Amino acid sequence: MTITRQRPSSIHPVVMVTGGAGFLGSHVCDRLIAEGAHVVCVDNLMTGRRSNVAHLRSSPRFALIEADIATELPQIDVDEIWNLACPASPPSYQLDPVHTMLTNVMGMKNCLDLAHRTGARVFQASTSEVYGDPEIHPQVESYRGQVNSTGPRACYDEGKRAAETLCCDYQRTHGVDVRIARIFNTYGPHMDPHDGRVVSNFIVKALLGEPLELYGDGSQTRSFCYVSDLIEGFFRLMRTATVSAGPVNLGNPDEFTMRELAEVVIQMTGSPSKITVRALPVDDPKQRRPNIGLADTLLSWKPVIPLKEGLSSTIAYFCTELWLAQLDKEH
Ligand code: NAD
Numbered sequence: 001m002t003i004t005r006q007r008p009s010s011i012h013p014v015v016m017v018t019g020g021a022g023f024l025g026s027h028v029c030d031r032l033i034a035e036g037a038h039v040v041c042v043d044n045l046m047t048g049r050r051s052n053v054a055h056l057r058s059s060p061r062f063a064l065i066e067a068d069i070a071t072e073l074p075q076i077d078v079d080e081i082w083n084l085a086c087p088a089s090p091p092s093y094q095l096d097p098v099h100t101m102l103t104n105v106m107g108m109k110n111c112l113d114l115a116h117r118t119g120a121r122v123f124q125a126s127t128s129e130v131y132g133d134p135e136i137h138p139q140v141e142s143y144r145g146q147v148n149s150t151g152p153r154a155c156y157d158e159g160k161r162a163a164e165t166l167c168c169d170y171q172r173t174h175g176v177d178v179r180i181a182r183i184f185n186t187y188g189p190h191m192d193p194h195d196g197r198v199v200s201n202f203i204v205k206a207l208l209g210e211p212l213e214l215y216g217d218g219s220q221t222r223s224f225c226y227v228s229d230l231i232e233g234f235f236r237l238m239r240t241a242t243v244s245a246g247p248v249n250l251g252n253p254d255e256f257t258m259r260e261l262a263e264v265v266i267q268m269t270g271s272p273s274k275i276t277v278r279a280l281p282v283d284d285p286k287q288r289r290p291n292i293g294l295a296d297t298l299l300s301w302k303p304v305i306p307l308k309e310g311l312s313s314t315i316a317y318f319c320t321e322l323w324l325a326q327l328d329k330e331h
C-alpha cells in the first residue's frame with residue numbers, strides 16, 4: 001500500500017495518535033496541538049468519545065479518522081506514532097476479548113510496520129497489568145510478572161505483553177525507535193463516567209447518591225496517578241534523546257486500599273451514599289504500586305499531584321458531565 005507522502009508546508013511534525021478520542025489519548029492530542037504538531041487521531045470510537053476532541057475539531061492541524069487499528073492503519077507519512085488504542089477498563093476490554101487481543105497485537109504490528117516504512121518514533125501505552133497479580137511489591141520493570149494466560153483478563157494483560165514483545169523485536173530487527181510506558185491506574189477529566197473503572201464508578205455513584213460498590217473486602221490496593229502528571233511523563237519519555245532503555249513505569253507510588261478510596265470520595269463529595277460489597281472479579285490483582293526509580297533517573301520525572309487534589313478536579317469534571325447528560329435527557 002502506498003504511503004501519503006505529501007506533507008503540510010510546515011516545519012512542525014506530523015503525529016498519529018491511535019485511541020486519540022479516549023481518556024488519555026485526548027490529552028496527548030491536546031498537548032501535541034498546543035506544541036504546534038499536525039495531529040491525525042485514529043479511533044474506532046469504541047470507548048472513546050467525539051466530545052473528548054470536539055474542541056480540537058476547529059484546528060486546521062487536527063484530523064479524526066474513524067478506523068480500527070486491528071484491521072488497518074491509514075498509511076500516512078508521520079514523524080511519531082502514539083499507540084493508545086485499546087479499551088482500558090476491565091468491563092470494556094472483556095466485552096469482546098478476541099478483538100481486544102487483536103487490537104493489542106495486530107494494532108501494534110500495524111503501528112510498527114508504518115513506523116518502519118516512515119522512520120517514525122513509536123510510543124506504546126503498555127500497562128502495569130503486565131505484572132498481573134504481582135508477588136514483588138512495589139513493581140519494578142525487571143519483575144516479569146504473574147499473569148494468568150487463560151483467565152478473563154488475559155486478552156488485555158497478555159495482549160499488552162505481546163505488544164511489548166513486538167516493539168522490542170521491531171527495535172532489534174528493524175531499528176524502529178520505540179518508547180514503552182507501563183502505565184499504572186490513572187484518572188482525571190475526559191474519563192467516560194460509565195466506563196466501569198473504580199475512580200469514575202465511585203465518583204459518579206457518590207454524586208448520584210447511590211451506593212458505592214466495593215468489589216471483595218476492599219483491601220486490595222491501587223496507586224492512582226492524576227492525568228496531567230502522567231502526560232508529562234509520556235512526553236518526557238517520548239522526547240528524551242536517550243535510546244530506549246526498555247519499558248518504563250509511569251504512575252504515582254502513593255498506594256490506597258479500595259475501601260480508603262471509597263471513603264475519601266464519599267467525604268469529598270459530601271455524599272449520603274453508603275458502601276455495599278460485591279464479589280471480587282476473577283484474577284483481580286491484590287496489590288499494585290509502581291517503583292518509579294527508572295523514570296526518575298532517566299526522565300527526572302515524579303508525579304506532583306496528590307490524590308485529594310486530583311480527585312477534587314475530577315469530581316468537578318464529573319459534576320459537569322452528569323449535568324450535561326441530564327440536560328440532554330430533558331431537552
Ligand atoms: P480509553 O478506553 O478511554 O481509550 C482507548 C481509546 O482507544 C478509545 O478512544 C477507543 O475508542 C480506542 N480504541 C479501542 N480499540 C480500538 C481499535 N481497535 N482501533 C481504534 N481505536 C480503538 O482508555 P484510556 O484510559 O485512555 O487508555 C489509553 C491507553 O492507555 C490504552 O492502551 C490502555 O491500555 C493504556 N492504559 C491506560 C491506563 C489508565 O489508567 N488509564 C492504565 C494502563 C494502561
Ligand code: UDP
Pocket residue numbers: 089090185196197198199201202213214215216220222258280281284285
Ligand atoms: N473496583 C471496585 N468497585 C468498582 C470498580 C472497581 O471495588 O466499582 C475495584 C476492582 O475490583 C479493583 C480496583 O477497584 O480491585 C481497581 O479497578 P479498576 O477497574 O479501576 O482497575 P484495574 O483493576 O484494572 O486496576
